[in-house]
């Protein structure tokens with residue numbers, strides 16, 4: 001059996017169709033000398049996310065991409081959990097934006113739901129599950145989180161998704177106001193990636 005770190009030595013599929021994620025994962029992989037190619041660039045289909053957990057959906061996406069390409073694949077399933085909303089939108093974070101991927105509407109829906117609760121608890125976290133699969137289906141999954149609060153109105157036009165309404169603990173600016181280099185080390189994604197690297201070492 002090849003040693004696990006061999007999976008990160010050559011060509012690797014980044015099994016995501018979200019350009020914001022592909023950019024961030026590409027930056028995490030760059031220092032390793034990995035040749036990362038996105039699922040979109042390979043023309044791979046976007047599998048239906050039928051699981052109810054981040055880890056389940058990440059594994060489903062990495063397995064599908066690895067099987068279809070014959071290459072190791074790294075998938076990311078992530079989302080925003082708002083505590084006062086019982087963890088919503090959670091694994092449905094992408095679906096709250098609808099087929100047109102309207103994140104202004106999704107952010108408004110989060111804020112409206114908080115107003116309807118009448119709560120002052122704006123605590124939230126981003127969660128990221130990273131799954132690494134080999135073409136034979138063997139898969140490892142690692143999870144990271146970034147804790148913070150929801151703010152309104154949205155601020156900043158950088159990043160993607162829910163970034164303009166999320167301020168990470170210890171920060172004053174939203175992820176949407178930060179550059180890629182400022183945001184990345186604070187993310188759920190970078191923390192999941194640290195665990196993956198530690199496990200492969």
Ligand SMILES: O=P(O)(O)OP(=O)(O)OP(=O)(O)OC[C@H]1O[C@@H](n2cnc3c(O)ncnc32)[C@H](O)[C@@H]1O
Nearest residue numbers: 016017018076077078079080093094160161162163
């Ligand atoms: O499944 P893939 O193809 O990777 O792309 P996706 O956008 O559908 O990704 P998910 O199914 O994992 O849905 C996660 C959603 O959560 C949001 N999200 C995840 N990480 C985020 C981050 O770092 N900043 C802002 N929003 C984020 C973002 O809007 C995503 O669309």
Ligand SMILES: [Mg+2]
Nearest residue numbers: 017049077094
């Ligand atoms: Mg998705």
